[in-house]
Amino acid sequence: MTMVTCDLTVSLDGYLAGPNQTPSEPLGEGGEELHRWMFEEPEANAEEIKGILSSRAYIMGRNMFAGPGDGPWAADWRGWWGEEPPYHAQVFVLTHHPRPPLDMDGGTTFNFVADGVEPALAQAREAADGGDIAVAGGADTVRQFLSAGLIDELRLHVSPIILGGGARLLDGVGKLKLEPIEVGGTGLVTHIRYRVHH
Amino acid sequence: MTMVTCDLTVSLDGYLAGPNQTPSEPLGEGGEELHRWMFEEPEANAEEIKGILSSRAYIMGRNMFAGPGDGPWAADWRGWWGEEPPYHAQVFVLTHHPRPPLDMDGGTTFNFVADGVEPALAQAREAADGGDIAVAGGADTVRQFLSAGLIDELRLHVSPIILGGGARLLDGVGKLKLEPIEVGGTGLVTHIRYRVHH
Numbered sequence: 001m002t003m004v005t006c007d008l009t010v011s012l013d014g015y016l017a018g019p020n021q022t023p024s025e026p027l028g029e030g031g032e033e034l035h036r037w038m039f040e041e042p043e044a045n046a047e048e049i050k051g052i053l054s055s056r057a058y059i060m061g062r063n064m065f066a067g068p069g070d071g072p073w074a075a076d077w078r079g080w081w082g083e084e085p086p087y088h089a090q091v092f093v094l095t096h097h098p099r100p101p102l103d104m105d106g107g108t109t110f111n112f113v114a115d116g117v118e119p120a121l122a123q124a125r126e127a128a129d130g131g132d133i134a135v136a137g138g139a140d141t142v143r144q145f146l147s148a149g150l151i152d153e154l155r156l157h158v159s160p161i162i163l164g165g166g167a168r169l170l171d172g173v174g175k176l177k178l179e180p181i182e183v184g185g186t187g188l189v190t191h192i193r194y195r196v197h198h
Numbered sequence: 199m200t201m202v203t204c205d206l207t208v209s210l211d212g213y214l215a216g217p218n219q220t221p222s223e224p225l226g227e228g229g230e231e232l233h234r235w236m237f238e239e240p241e242a243n244a245e246e247i248k249g250i251l252s253s254r255a256y257i258m259g260r261n262m263f264a265g266p267g268d269g270p271w272a273a274d275w276r277g278w279w280g281e282e283p284p285y286h287a288q289v290f291v292l293t294h295h296p297r298p299p300l301d302m303d304g305g306t307t308f309n310f311v312a313d314g315v316e317p318a319l320a321q322a323r324e325a326a327d328g329g330d331i332a333v334a335g336g337a338d339t340v341r342q343f344l345s346a347g348l349i350d351e352l353r354l355h356v357s358p359i360i361l362g363g364g365a366r367l368l369d370g371v372g373k374l375k376l377e378p379i380e381v382g383g384t385g386l387v388t389h390i391r392y393r394v395h396h
Contacts (some may be wrong), residue, residue: 014212148366160376170211178358180388183381190378192388
């Protein structure tokens with residue numbers, strides 16, 4: 001059965017990105033440090049990294065595809081990930097600017113959905129064909145899905161750093177019924193899997 | 199060698215207490231839920247509970263002893279814990295209102311320190327006589343100790359609830375060098391021990 005998951009790396013003070021995000025520093029000041037666990041310890045964290053990249057369909061917010069602020073959004077913007085993005089699946093981008101699907105190398109297609117969260121999820125569900133769907137980010141998009149009770153499993157990767165400002169995941173998300181079902185980690189990250197009860 | 203530790207239960211959104219703390223609801227709205235893991239699962243969490251209550255000396259802020267706001271602070275206030283507090287050790291209360299030490303049943307003595315954080319730590323160190331010292335709370339006091347580089351081990355007990363407001367531990371704490379050295383937990387709590395590098 002399809003499970004809707006969400007993997008997010010957050011700082012210990014709850015930020016998904018540091019202060020002052022710009023097109024040249026999309027993760028904000030200090031935000032690059034969040035992801036040290038992936039780049040410096042790929043073997044120790046192999047299971048979690050695989051979990052992030054093995055979904056059958058992805059959903060992401062406009063900013064995650066096109067960058068913060070006005071961003072380089074344009075008819076010819078092809079995302080941040082080069083010609084072969086790591087998704088290898090259908091990706092549904094929430095947007096107010098519809099455009100035709102964009103086929104990338106390696107089996108990734110970016111689809112642009114202008115009519116909201118539920119239709120995006122319905123399309124992703126069809127594409128996933130019984131496999132799992134990942135809500136990939138950013139903070140606003142994840143918060144919308146969490147608040148609407150649409151996420152089944154929240155997997156937080158808590159980086160032991162203090163960002164002190166930026167985009168906070170859980171502010172304004174409302175009450176959630178969470179149950180930690182697995183914990184683990186290394187010296188650079190603590191992994192906590194939460195089941196979200198509806 | 200003496201280690202200065204700090205055990206804190208926080209919500210997943212980083213709060214030590216919910217919004218609207220009052221003398222009759224000192225943990226704020228929803229704050230009681232933070233501590234379900236201690237009361238409902240004392241056996242599964244026995245090691246962590248023992249860790250909280252086995253220090254040789256304690257330091258706490260004025261509000262933790264006397265309550266939020268103006269609180270019931272008075273010459274005859276004897277704390278929240280009844281006649282036999284669970285500390286069974288010397289407790290150093292930071293205050294602007296010096297008063298004589300208060301001997302309680304079971305070996306707890308509350309000492310009132312009016313000249314600041316470092317003198318309180320020096321007195322606690324002497325009382326601990328080589329044993330560990332715990333900074334017990336609340337948020338402001340812990341933040342002061344963390345920012346000053348005076349805590350060696352921060353042990354967070356993350357309760358899977360969203361409080362949505364209240365007293366946040368890590369806001370304004372500045373940069374910290376933290377390393378997770380142990381994780382564990384149950385369905386009601388995730389324990390993360392951090393070494394604080396100085």
